[in-house]
């Protein structure tokens with residue numbers, strides 16, 4: 001993806017990254033569309049409200065660029081710019097979990113993350129789970145247990161369930177309830193979801 | 209959401225300096241509260257200063273004094289799951305574990321939790337120019353006030369939303385603050401601002417000041433602490449009422465008690481009347497019951513929230529019982 005109009009080599013604000021603990025060189029650059037000398041007070045690296053900024057991050061294992069404004073959320077960027085519409089928008093305020101993605105391996109509400117904040121970091125969305133045409137065990141578990149009705153909560157549910165199994169291969173029912181407590185299902189598929197997690201746990205341990 | 213200048217300083221001093229310069233600017237921890245208020249247009253900061261990327265501002269450490277320090281950008285999840293904190297400050301880890309959702313806890317920070325804005329639906333709705341937003345009326349006084357205050361509800365009927373606030377107060381924690389003029393430490397008891405003093409804010413922080421961390425003494429060998437909340441739904445919810453209790457024992461006798469409640473008034477409230485009932489007395493279930501009863505003293509419920517009067521009594525009683533039980537377990541006494 002090409003940076004916007006006036007971008008010239010050498011004008012990226014590398015200072016933005018300094019000391020943030022990002023050790024990668026190619027990933028995580030935030031470049032701004034206009035020259036650095038127009039920036040406000042030099043001492044604190046600042047992304048301007050008036051400009052578009054190019055971010056680079058790892059999305060489902062691939063280095064990915066996006067052009068974002070400071071007011072853009074990660075959710076908007078995934079859906080509207082990167083065409084990854086598996087991640088759903090419902091409440092837009094952290095209350096429903098439909099927008100759940102993994103940020104550096106942890107499940108978060110992508111509607112409550114600024115897009116510029118993911119520069120240099122790893123994002124996994126529902127589109128990143130299946131490998132070589134094979135469903136992830138959690139996805140297979142949802143199919144096996146018929147754990148979605150309208151399906152709108154399903155991508156977020158699956159991301160929360162996967163996060164649970166990543167850190168706890170044998171969750172109890174209560175641990176499962178807690179792990180998906182930030183994901184709301186309007187159709188009430190919860191019991192099938194609990195069974196889907198049990199099924200996925202078995203699959204992940206090599207069972208069938 | 210309106211775009212804004214977004215600064216990511218590398219140290220607290222430059223964060224404070226940047227915030228001090230731009231009127232209406234806001235610091236950001238995880239952004240889980242700030243972003244929702246910016247989406248609705250209730251907050252339109254020209255400049256947002258990210259604290260989460262400042263190195264060294266997150267994490268739990270033990271100070272030379274033996275006190276524990278939790279950095280401002282430590283996530284609520286980290287606090288909730290911290291095994292050592294669970295041993296020395298159980299009231300805090302319980303409060304963290306019941307905060308919001310697992311997804312919000314992975315982003316939300318300790319500093320942001322203490323400074324999050326009230327959940328009052330009139331305050332959060334741009335169409336209501338309520339007194340907290342510079343208008344003349346508190347719409348909750350005569351309006352839909354099921355979730356509003358039952359104490360100190362004179363000028364503004366919000367309740368303080370933070371779970372961590374009463375827990376930190378029960379630990380007599382200190383809040384560490386950095387600002388354009390330097391650093392200071394504020395006892396958590398002195399951190400809150402009543403609507404009558406300044407309706408536009410809930411705490412004493414001035415423009416440019418940010419929380420850098422909180423610290424507290426670990427619980428002693430005969431201390432027990434607990435946090436309980438009552439909510440409308442089990443999965444996650446803001447508390448209808450909550451209570452944070454710390455009891456220090458000398459044998460069977462309560463030597464010191466801290467009882468702090470929240471979600472019932474514009475700021476967290478320490479209930480000294482309840483503490484007095486316990487202090488110096490041999491502990492019993494009846495004593496906990498009496499202290500619980502006293503918790504509703506002076507309540508002035510609104511049209512829709514008298515149910516909270518009953519809840520706060522039970523909540524305080526049960527939290528006291530839990531704290532006492534934990535103190536016993538810790539000191540090795542049979543129940």
Ligand SMILES: Cc1cc2nc3c(=O)[nH]c(=O)nc-3n(C[C@H](O)[C@H](O)[C@H](O)COP(=O)(O)OP(=O)(O)OC[C@H]3O[C@@H](n4cnc5c(N)ncnc54)[C@H](O)[C@@H]3O)c2cc1C
Pocket residue numbers: 093094095096234235236237238239240241242243259280281284306307308309312315316317318319320321322323324325369370371372413417418419420444445446447
């Ligand atoms: C669905 C949902 C349910 C929730 N339920 C609960 C609940 O049950 N209990 C509860 O306590 N909370 C609850 N919350 C609120 C949540 O805990 C807060 O949004 C979170 O703690 C805020 O932390 P943050 O780091 O994201 O803050 P931010 O959104 O970054 O900031 C919040 C406010 O504090 C200011 N601020 C941030 N950091 C600092 C600092 N270090 N110094 C000074 N000011 C600062 C910001 O300027 C802003 O005004 C819930 C939220 C959601 C979305």
Ligand code: FES
Pocket residue numbers: 088089090091092093094095096097098099100109110111112
């Ligand atoms: S859309 Fe993000 S939590 Fe509902």
Ligand code: FES
Pocket residue numbers: 147148149150151152153154184185186187188189
């Ligand atoms: S399947 Fe319809 S919302 Fe969950």
